[in-house]
Amino acid sequence: MTANIFIHAATDSISDITKGPLSGTMIALQSNISVRNWPTEAGSRALEGFIALEDATVVERLRKAGASIAGNLTMSELGLGLSGNISARAVSEGYADATLSADMMGEARIAAAAHRLIGFKPSYGIMSRFGFIGLIPSMECIGIIAKSPEVITDVLKAATGFDERDFSMSPDIPSFDSSDEIEPSATTIGTITQAHAFLAPAEEEIFKEALEALEDAGFMLKEISLEDFDLFRTVHHIVGSVEASSSGGKYDGVRFGHRAGAAKNWNDMYLKSRAESFGTVVKSFLFQGAYFQFEDYGTFEKACRIRAKLLKTVQTLFDTIDFLVLPQAVRSVPESETTAIDTLYDLCALTLPANVTGHPALCLPSKDGLSLQFIARHLRDGELLSLARYLVR
Amino acid sequence: MKYEAVIGLEIHVQLNSKTKMFCDCPNCPGDDPNKNTCPICLWLPGAIPRFSEEVLEKATITALALNCEIQPVNAFDQKVYYYPDLPKGFQLSQFHKPLAKNGWVEIFDEEGCPKKIGIHQVHMEEDVAKLMHETEGRTPISLVDFNRAGTPLTEIVSKPDIRTPFEAMEYIKALRAQIRYAGSAECSMEQGTMRVDANVSIRPEGSEELNTKVEIKNMNSIHNVGDAIAYEIERQAKCLDTGEPIILHTRLWDPEKKVTLPMRGKFEGPCIPDPSVPPITISEEWLNKMRTRLPEMPVRKAARFTDQYGLNHDEASLMSSERELSEYFETVTKLAIPPRTAVHWISTQLMPLMKDNNQTFPNLTITPERLASLIGMLERDEINAKSAREVLTKLFSTDSTPEAIVNEFGFRQVSDTDALVSLIDSVLAKNPQAVSDLKAGTQKAMGFLIGQAMQASKGKANPKLIREILLKKFE
Incomplete structure (x- = not known):
């Protein structure tokens, strides 16, 4: 059934461009990626009735490369949360060859993992965010979900590149362009000691076996201890929620979206409209952000400084390793919307570091339902995809 | 008790860039409502602000004109408040990393002594939309015009160096002259392209303490600023004298009643760095390019006018007070007019007539060439001063050259001695009493006879020649 996953299914989706690199490739979008004249509500009542006026840069570029845009999908509100993994289902159920899906704390990668697909989050700043409707500007990316590294590479090639907008x-x-061959004996992959704590004993066993398999393939492994690993989550939570609370001010019901009736005055109009528009998860995220912004600004500033330190730490790690690997355990991703922010953070604890630092990350299905998440140096998205191609073979 | 005021001004100046600050929409707030809008300045979902380099240039030149230090990195912050004139719940402003710091302008205080007023910082921010309150039938409605939303402002925050309403007004004038010189903004309080808020506190004279300040808004002329500050100083003094505490709040100036009235406090949260507009790095090379675009500023120009043209201090500072005026003056002198003659004609004749004709230097129909050719005729005694003034008046209402007007209306001065001698003879014949007075040595009679001769010539005679002829006759 297409009805329950598509909000807008394109009727004339097949591209006329028959010789582009993406000719014959069907791509589905989350409904927070603008397509001119399509309803683009980003899963939120705050954007109720909003019809995009312009194509997002990525849409424009994908179409130019010959891609067919299948339609846009239902999604969790403003991309926050994992409701139903619709973007992964669109691929696994055959509606699309690839989905573009928001990745703010790992949503695209986790959805892909749950459906045994490849989930990719590009380096921050290589894919234009023009036309992308988000919540955490400094952390969110447009992620790609597909069955093979080749499809992801083709989509990435077409969609990335500088955009003056x-x-x-x-x-x-x-x-x-370069499809570098990976030479395992010259490749060091780092593991993080603290990541094991996030796994159940059985999951940890599977992860260890996966690491052994990498060693057997000739890769060099290096275990690294990051005492402050928990700080990624704290920093994401504080900085992310403050950015969301502040930047989310534009969802006010004045120019678009739902506006509450019978308000006594402007203030009342804002309060009522926003109260009626946002769901529980977004609301509590905005509340938490507002708390730090207005009541505890010093903590926000500290979190920004720690973020800069964490970035340095990760950059330094890459002096001695080529990739990081983290486990993405088999978790049942809730079918309905996650209702508690903490649950969401629990689910995303191992994917959100890449959002905090902006590094490229890729989730690749491994054994017994486990996925391995690889992280590469900033802007070395190509190497990450080469690794995925090597491992899939 | 005697009090002293501590005054700081926050001045918003609308930059005259072609486009808005973060999009390509024209910077024309006065156009038909909502004509100059796009997804960016309406802040529709998916839009990303794109900072305009032209705005950065104009803001930098403004800051340089105010002797500020341009900071190597400046960045935008989100200043959060919810109001329908602010389309996205926050205003992009610069709080943590302003464009420039530590500037100054020089003023002359009540005693005429020079005084430097410090500028704490200059930063950029976007303007908000305009609300229009109307009624639909009987229902009051509010409409939003987004033409102004996202247009560029610089905010100039002074140090609390100002002590009197007079100094505040002089500071605004000096700052306005500097910015107009730099050409980056029009700075009209009446038209809203310059908005001034004042922070006022008072303290016992001689003390160094800084007390609770009160912010005053809604002054739409320089005089209003002076009046509002004067009122506020007196109000606060009364409070202190009666033991009433002064509370940090904002007051609005009521220009009709000439009082300040309290307004509801505005909620203001801290600013968070904007994640969509990356920090702006200023290179020394770029900054040097901006420095070369800064024109010669008034103080230096006045000094040069004194050296180069021999003007006295008042003349030099008047001729350099406005950029267009100074350029006009220099063009006239280059057309072979003695500099002080040019100053005299521009300041005492041309400028009052400009005011009468509602003209300013940019739209002045009396080009430097027209004025120079008029003064040239006067210098060559082809016309007299009175005629020259009349010709100047006529020049405002015609395209003709001064020569053409002189010929058409017969202003050419009669310098033909023979013609004048016979004219004077007939005047003398008609005024025997004056002649005998003059013979008796009454100097007043000389003036009377010259006047009579001028009248007989219908103002066209050369008065110098008349005097010479008369003197010869009565030697």
Whole structure:
């Protein structure tokens, strides 16, 4: 049934471009990626009735490369949460070859893992965010979910590159033309001691076996202890929620979206409209952000400083390793919307570090339902995909 | 008790860039409502602000004109408040990392002594939309015009160096002259392109303490600023004298009643760094390019006018007070007009007539060439001063050259001695009493006879020649 996963299913989705690199590739979008004249509500009543005026840069580029856009999908509100893994289902159920899906704390990667697909989060700043409707500007990316590394590579090649409409992009974006061969004996993969604590004993066993398999393939493994691993979550929670609370001010019901009737005055209009628009998860996230912003700003500033330190730490790690590997355990991702922010953070504890630091990350299905999440150096998305191609073979 | 006021001003200046601050929409707030809007300045979902380099240039030149230190990195913050004139729940402003710091402008205080007023910082921020309150039938409705939303402002925050309403007004004038010189903004309080808020506190004279300040808004002329501050100083003094505490709040100036009235406190949270507009790094090379674009500023120009043209202090500072005026003056002198003559004609004749004709230097129809050719005729005694003034008046209402007007209306001065001698003879014949007075040595009679001769010539005679002829006759 397409009805329950698509909000807008394109009727004329097949591209006319028959010789582009993505000709014949069907791509589904989350409904927070703008397509001109399509309802683009990002799963929120705060955008009720909003019809995008322009194509997102990625949509424009994918179409130019010959991709067919299948439609846009139902999603959790403003991309926060994992409700139903619709974006992964669209691929696993055959509606699309790839999905573009928001990744704020690992949602795209986790959804992919749950459906035994490959989930990819690009380096921050290589894919234009113009036309992408989000919540945490400094952490969110458009992720890609697909069955093979090749599809992800093709989509990435077409979609990335500097866009003068997004000033926050990286100034030097590499092209992904080179399909470097991975030489395992010259490749060091780091593991993080503290990550094991997030696994149940059985899961840990499977993870250890997966690591052994990597060693058997000739990769060098290096175990690293990161005492402050928990800080990734804390920093994400504080900085992310403050950004969401502040940047989310634009969802006010004045120019678009739901506006409450019968308000006494402006203030009342804002309060009522926002109260009626947002769901529980977004609301509690915004509340938490507002708390730090207005009541405990010093903690927000500290979190920003710690974020900079964490970034340095990770950059330093890559002096001695080529990739990091973290386990993505088999977790039943809730079918309905997650209702507690803490549950969401529990689920995303191992994926959110890449959002905090902006590194590229890829979840690859491994044994017995386990996925391995690989993280590469910033802007070395190509190497990460080469590794995935090697491991899939 | 005698009190002293401590005054700081926060001045918002609308930059005259072609586009808005974060999109390509025209920077024309006065156009038909909502004509100049796009998804970015309406902050529709998915839009990303794109900072305009032209705005950065204009803001930097403004800060340089105020002798500020441009910071190597500046960045935008989200200043959060909810109001329908603010389309996204926060205003992009610079709080943590302003564009520039530590500037100053020089003023002359009540005693005429020079005094430097420090500038704490200059930063950039976007303007908000305009609300229009109307009624639909009987229901009051509020409409939003987003033309102004996202247009560029610089906010200039002074140090609390100002002590009197007079100094505050002088500071605004000096700052306005500097910025207009730099050409980055129009700075009209009346038209809203310059908005001034004042922070006022008082303390016992001679003390160094800084007391609770009160913010005053809603002054729409420089005089209003002076009046509002004067009122507020007196109000606070009364409070202190009667033991009433002064509370940090905002008051609005009521120009009709000439009082400040308390307004409801505005909720203001701290600013968080904006994650979508990356920090802006200023290179020394770029900054040097901006420095070369800064024109010669008034103080230096006045000094040069004194050296180069021999103007006295007042003349030099008047001729350099406005950029267009100074350029006009220099063009006239380059057309072979003696500099002090040019000053005299521009300040005592041209400028009052400009005011009468509602003209300013940018739209002045009396080009430097027209004025120079008029003064040239006067210098060559082809016309007299009175005629020259009349010709100047006529120049405002015609495209003709001064020469053409002089010929058309017969202003050319009669300098033909023979013609004048016979004219004077007939005047003398008609005024025997004056002649005998003059013979008796009454100097007043000379003036009277010259006047009579001028009248007989219908103002066209050269008065110098008349005097010479008369003197010869009565030697």
